[in-house]
Amino acid sequence: MNRHFKKYYFYFLARVFDVFKQFEKSISYYSKAIGYRTFFWDVQSRYAQAYQKGPKNSSLQIQGGIGDFLQHLPFVLKNKSIDYIVATHYSDAQTFFEDLAIKVKQYYFYSNHDENKVIREKLKNLNHSYTCPRSLFFDQPPFESHVNLNLDNQFTVGIHMGASKIEPHKALSAEFAQNLIKELIALNYKIILFGTREEIKALEIELNQSLIIPTSTKIIDSLSLVSHCDFFIGSDSAFKTMAAMLKIPTIVLYEDSVNPFRDRVFIKPYFDLKVMSVYKYKKLENDEIKKAIQYSLQICQSHFNAQNH
Secondary structure, eight states, rough: OOOOHHHHHHHHHHHHHTTOOHHHHHHHHHHHHHHSSSSSHHHHHHHHHHHHSSOOOOOOEEEEEEHHHHHHHHHHOTTTSEEEEEESSSHHHHHHHHHOOOSEEEEOOOOSSSHHHHHHHHHHHHEEEEEEESSSSSSOOOOOOOOOOOOTTEEEEEEEEOOTTTOGGGGHHHHHHHHHHHHHHTOOEEEEEEEEEHHHHHHHHOTTTTTEOOSSSSSHHHHHHGGGGGGGEOSSSSHHHHHHTTTTTEEEEEEEEOOOOHHIIIIHHHHTTTTTTEESOOOTHHHHHHHHHHHHHHHHHHHHHHHHO
């Protein structure tokens, strides 16, 4: 049986066990179905419902980076008492969850893909432990923003060009970011520029009254400011996922490469729902930068015009 049929096979088995209120079994089969296709039909919502109705004798696994954390958050914030296991390359994950008053039973940290593979195999063999349910969207912003940005009702564009330490190749070029910011300032838009101090410093951008740079070193504080954006342009990172989950029109730019998990979990669902636009590049340099900026500005201005009519 190939992967395409397995997801349906496990999904319908889970539905049968739901009917007979055998939720422990339906949880297991929904989890298997999600293993073959993360988002299809209503599998995630039914999985979450089954878990809430079933016995709480199992743990839930959260694996990946901050973008993965965000998709798990809608469920986790409503179910804080569950035993959670986190496997991640994000070194400050403990602070992330503690700031949200979420207790994690066990952390596993990895710094490369080989270490990740070993941990995944270990977690796969745990009894009564399943992947945590995901959601595509937040019902409301999950983080409180304590900063008054003084946006004066100006159209606000969020930009993030950085990447995680485990996948630095996802970062957008400094030249692209510099030129994009200049163009947006010329259009009289407000800009919130997200990134680490090192990423921002490397851009060597002159201060401008239209440019806001968050100063907090806490990722949650920066993520909370995404809700202030009317539009978002970013690399394939957690910030573009945050924007998309808030249904903020988003452009993601990334290298044209084969990555089924990225596409099925973080790109295609939002693209299909017209929340996200995609620009793929071979190398973001020279003429490609001009094309990428032209593409971004065209869509950005279209949303600006729609918002003002």
